Amino acid sequence: MKRIWPVVLALLLAGCGVEPSGPVVAGDAPTGLAPGVTLYFLDAQRHLRPQLRETGRLGTIPEAVSLLLTGPGPDAELHTEIAAVSVTRIQLSTAPELIRLRLPLTVRDVTPSGIDQIVCTALGVHVQSGGSRTTRAQVVFVQSTPESEKRRTCPLFSRAG
Amino acid sequence: MRLSRPSRWRPRGLRARLLVAFVLVTVLGAAVAAWSSAGSASTALVNSTQQRVSAALAGQINASAPQLTYPPDQDALDRLRTAVGPNALVTYRNLRSEGGADLATDALRAAVRTQQRLVAERITVDGTPWLVLGTPVMITVPDGARTPSGIEVYSAHDLTGIEQQIDGLTTTAGSTAGVALPLAVVLALLAARSVLRPVRELRDTARRLTEGDLDARSPPQGADELAQLTASINEMAESVQTSMTAMHRMQSDARRFAADVSHELRTPLSTLTAVMEVLATAAGGMEPDVRESAQLAITETHRLVRLVEDLMEVSRFDAGTAQLRIEEVDVVTAVRDCLRARGWTEQVELTAEQDIVLGLDRRRLDVIVANLVGNALRHGAPPVRVRVSADAAQVRIEVTDRGPGLSEEALPQVFERFYKADAARTRTPGSGLGLAIALENARLHGGSLTAENAEGGARFVLRLPRAGEGR
Numbered sequence: 001m002k003r004i005w006p007v008v009l010a011l012l013l014a015g016c017g018v019e020p021s022g023p024v025v026a027g028d029a030p031t032g033l034a035p036g037v038t039l040y041f042l043d044a045q046r047h048l049r050p051q052l053r054e055t056g057r058l059g060t061i062p063e064a065v066s067l068l069l070t071g072p073g074p075d076a077e078l079h080t081e082i083a084a085v086s087v088t089r090i091q092l093s094t095a096p097e098l099i100r101l102r103l104p105l106t107v108r109d110v111t112p113s114g115i116d117q118i119v120c121t122a123l124g125v126h127v128q129s130g131g132s133r134t135t136r137a138q139v140v141f142v143q144s145t146p147e148s149e150k151r152r153t154c155p156l157f158s159r160a161g
Numbered sequence: 162m163r164l165s166r167p168s169r170w171r172p173r174g175l176r177a178r179l180l181v182a183f184v185l186v187t188v189l190g191a192a193v194a195a196w197s198s199a200g201s202a203s204t205a206l207v208n209s210t211q212q213r214v215s216a217a218l219a220g221q222i223n224a225s226a227p228q229l230t231y232p233p234d235q236d237a238l239d240r241l242r243t244a245v246g247p248n249a250l251v252t253y254r255n256l257r258s259e260g261g262a263d264l265a266t267d268a269l270r271a272a273v274r275t276q277q278r279l280v281a282e283r284i285t286v287d288g289t290p291w292l293v294l295g296t297p298v299m300i301t302v303p304d305g306a307r308t309p310s311g312i313e314v315y316s317a318h319d320l321t322g323i324e325q326q327i328d329g330l331t332t333t334a335g336s337t338a339g340v341a342l343p344l345a346v347v348l349a350l351l352a353a354r355s356v357l358r359p360v361r362e363l364r365d366t367a368r369r370l371t372e373g374d375l376d377a378r379s380p381p382q383g384a385d386e387l388a389q390l391t392a393s394i395n396e397m398a399e400s401v402q403t404s405m406t407a408m409h410r411m412q413s414d415a416r417r418f419a420a421d422v423s424h425e426l427r428t429p430l431s432t433l434t435a436v437m438e439v440l441a442t443a444a445g446g447m448e449p450d451v452r453e454s455a456q457l458a459i460t461e462t463h464r465l466v467r468l469v470e471d472l473m474e475v476s477r478f479d480a481g482t483a484q485l486r487i488e489e490v491d492v493v494t495a496v497r498d499c500l501r502a503r504g505w506t507e508q509v510e511l512t513a514e515q516d517i518v519l520g521l522d523r524r525r526l527d528v529i530v531a532n533l534v535g536n537a538l539r540h541g542a543p544p545v546r547v548r549v550s551a552d553a554a555q556v557r558i559e560v561t562d563r564g565p566g567l568s569e570e571a572l573p574q575v576f577e578r579f580y581k582a583d584a585a586r587t588r589t590p591g592s593g594l595g596l597a598i599a600l601e602n603a604r605l606h607g608g609s610l611t612a613e614n615a616e617g618g619a620r621f622v623l624r625l626p627r628a629g630e631g632r
Contacts, residue, residue: 018203018207018283018285018320018323018324019207019283020283020284020285020290021282021283022268022282023268023272023273023280023281023282024280024282025276025278025279025280026212026215026279026294027212027215027216027219027278027279028278029277029278029279029296029297029299029307030219030220030222030226030279030296030314031223031226031299031300031307032222032223032226032227032229032301033227033229033231033233033300033310033312034227034231034300034301035231035232038303056231057228057230058226058227058228059227059228060227120303123303125227127301127304127305128227128301128302128303129223129226129227129301130223130226130301133305156304157304157305
């Protein structure tokens with residue numbers, strides 16, 4: 001009988017308060033840092049090539065796509081297959097596992113490789129910001145076209161998808 | 162449990178013990194249930210809080226990191242720290258941005274560096290519970306590979322609110338156990354009553370049986386162990402009652418037989434006595450050897466008459482029909498008359514205080530004295546003394562002799578019927594009932610008769626209470 005009381009007391013006390021604990025893993029580390037933004041252009045063989053723009057930070061997907069629309073700059077080895085436009089405002093909306101980009105372009109302004117450039121740039125920034133690598137991108141053009149409905153992946157990262 | 166040492170704290174009654182056991186069991190059960198529910202609730206609460214805070218921290222850093230310049234300057238670190246919230250520390254190589262308390266332990270820092278993941282630790286500082294989170298901020302390349310950026314974020318969150326919630330849970334659990342307490346007491350009392358009622362009835366039955374009421378029974382109720390016990394006790398009482406009845410019948414049969422036999426013997430004995438009277442008067446003209454036979458026949462007949470009279474007297478005592486005829490008697494005179502009537506005045510010394518007057522049955526006093534003195538004359542040796550004395554409470558009549566006294570075996574049995582101290586001397590003139598009758602007569606007066614050895618002989622002491630006490 002005498003041995004029961006300390007046990008009972010210990011049990012009661014154990015139910016009180018927040019128990020301290022040692023360090024335990026509570027999740028994945030956050031990410032999103034980058035010295036610049038990676039844009040994708042095409043080389044002479046029309047292969048996709050990354051180009052790092054040293055903006056000092058990663059920035060957002062619309063910023064990256066807007067930057068992509070301005071072209072590769074003076075780098076002679078790379079070119080873009082997106083027609084130059086004066087308006088570079090990009091609207092971004094997200095759904096689960098999907099990034100929807102509303103571009104100020106028609107489908108005639110881009111080649112399929114040009115669409116890949118946009119998709120790779122957007123998904124690259126998405127992954128660098130800590131997003132899922134299985135996310136797909138939907139490129140919506142200003143005129144209605146079946147191309148606007150496609151859910152696309154970047155051919156460079158497709159091995160991960 | 163040491164049963165050998167009765168403790169002041171251990172309740173003795175069955176009711177108290179049941180009560181204590183019930184309350185203990187209830188409180189223990191309630192406490193254990195309350196503890197386990199409070200414990201699991203508090204664990205769930207702490208875990209969910211930890212997950213929520215960790216997710217929030219990762220989300221905040223994720224949201225603000227793309228806007229930070231890299232490699233960061235002090236301004237970038239300050240902005241990140243502000244985004245994370247109070248009590249945060251952000252480091253990058255030599256740069257450091259600190260706000261509020263830095264509670265990160267070395268173990269946490271080491272875990273952050275080795276795991277390269279978000280690490281949580283709960284600590285208590287000055288009685289306040291804290292959740293401390295630490296995480297590196299990673300650099301991810303577009304194809305998904307991650308490398309540490311060198312920026313580490315530590316953030317502490319006060320868990321006092323959570324602790325208050327847990328304390329509230331515990332208090333609620335405790336008070337719930339408290340509510341169960343009176344209920345347990347009521348249940349214990351009910352259970353105790355249902356157990357104790359049959360026990361009390363059994364006790365009453367046993368008490369009545371002890372007091373001689375052999376008809377006492379308790380009706381068994383239900384089919385539990387107590388009902389079985391009750392049935393067993395009833396059977397036992399039944400069996401005892403049967404044997405007692407049989408024994409009583411046998412005893413009364415034996416007594417009635419002795420009474421009947423002695424009564425039946427009286428009539429032929431009267432005739433025989435009359436014939437012996439005639440024979441005695443005619444003995445003078447007989448031949449000497451015929452006369453001797455006649456004398457023997459006369460003596461034995463007298464013995465037989467005495468035996469039958471004694472038997473009838475004993476039967477009257479056994480049947481409870483012996484009656485006292487009380488009158489005022491001068492005890493000394495009565496004793497002297499008794500001795501004189503039997504011609505023992507010469508052989509017996511009588512010492513007495515004068516004028517002891519007592520209310521008693523003169524005939525029965527005569528029987529007692531005659532039996533005691535006769536016994537002393539037959540078995541003891543002269544001088545036989547009779548001493549009558551009195552005090553405020555009782556009258557004593559002592560009969561002593563100078564004989565061999567009573568043997569150790571004889572002493573406790575001397576008042577038994579037909580007891581003969583010496584097996585060789587069976588043909589003594591007494592009936593063997595004299596001392597037994599003397600004892601019954603003494604008891605009838607409310608007095609006592611004892612035998613002992615004193616002054617080199619046997620001593621019989623009759624004590625009679627004064628003023629009719631004890632009758």
